[in-house]
Amino acid sequence: MSGTVGAGSRYGGDGEVEALLRAKLRAADEEIETPGGLWERVKEPVAGASSAGAPAPGGRFAVAWWPQRHPYAVVVAVAAAVAAVVLGVWWVLLRPGATDVRPAGPPRTVPLTVYNSEAACRSPHTLECALRLAEDPHRAYAARGNTAGRVWHGEVLAARCVVTDGQLVRDEEGVTSSRWYRVRTGEGEEGWLPGVRTRNTREVPECPTGGG
Structure with missing residues (x-):
C-alpha cells in the first residue's frame, strides 16, 4: 500500500503521544534542583512578621514595612512650616497697604x-x-x-x-x-x-x- 503514514499511526495514536509528553515533562521536573537554603531564606521575613503579631489572611504572616523618618527631612519640614507662618504674618500685618487688624471691643473714650x-x-x-x-x-x-x-x-x-x-x-x-x-x-x-x-x-x- 502506497502513501504517507500519518502521525497517529507512527506513535500509536493520540493517547500514546500524550503519554510520551507527560513522561518528558516529569523527567524535566525531576531534573530541576531547588537551591540550598532557599526555603529558609523565604521563611525568615515571615518569622519576623509573626513576632510583630500581625497575622495575614490565610494563616500567613505579612511583613510590615515602616518608613524610617530621616532627621534631615524632619528639619526641612519644620523649617518650611515656620517660613509659611512668618510669611502669613507679614502678608496680613506688615505688607504695604495691609489692613490694621484689631480685636473687636468698645471704642476708645x-x-x-x-x-x-x-x-x-x-x-x-x-x-x-x-x-x-x-x-x-x-x-x-x-x-x-x-x-x-x-x-x-x-x-x-x-x-x-x-x-x-x-x-x-x-x-x-x-x-x-x-x-x-x-x-x-x-x-x-x-x-x-x-x-x-x-x-x-x-x-x-x-x-x-x-x-x-
Whole structure:
C-alpha cells in the first residue's frame, strides 16, 4: 500500500503521544534542583512578621514595612512650616497697604469732667443744679423732649467723640460753643454734653458723619 503514514499511526495514536509528553515533562521536573537554603531564606521575613503579631489572611504572616523618618527631612519640614507662618504674618500685618487688624471691643473714650459755671451749684447734688444731656445736638438745648439724662458738676464722663456744628450754646459766664460731646455716664446713660458744660483740654476725635 502506497502513501504517507500519518502521525497517529507512527506513535500509536493520540493517547500514546500524550503519554510520551507527560513522561518528558516529569523527567524535566525531576531534573530541576531547588537551591540550598532557599526555603529558609523565604521563611525568615515571615518569622519576623509573626513576632510583630500581625497575622495575614490565610494563616500567613505579612511583613510590615515602616518608613524610617530621616532627621534631615524632619528639619526641612519644620523649617518650611515656620517660613509659611512668618510669611502669613507679614502678608496680613506688615505688607504695604495691609489692613490694621484689631480685636473687636468698645471704642476708645476720653475722660471728660462736667463743669457748671454757677458756683452755687457746684456742690449741691440737686435737680435744680443738674445739667441736661441732650438727645440731639442739632436741636435747641432747652427744647422740650430733647433730654437724655442729667449730670452734675465734677462728674467724670466718658467722651467718645465730638461734633463741631451743633446748636450754639451760651453758659452763665457768657462762654459760647457749638461743640457737643457724645458721652456716657457711670450709670450707662448716653447723650450729648454741650461744650460750655466742660473745660476740656484733651483731644477728642470727631464723630463720623451722621452722629456718634
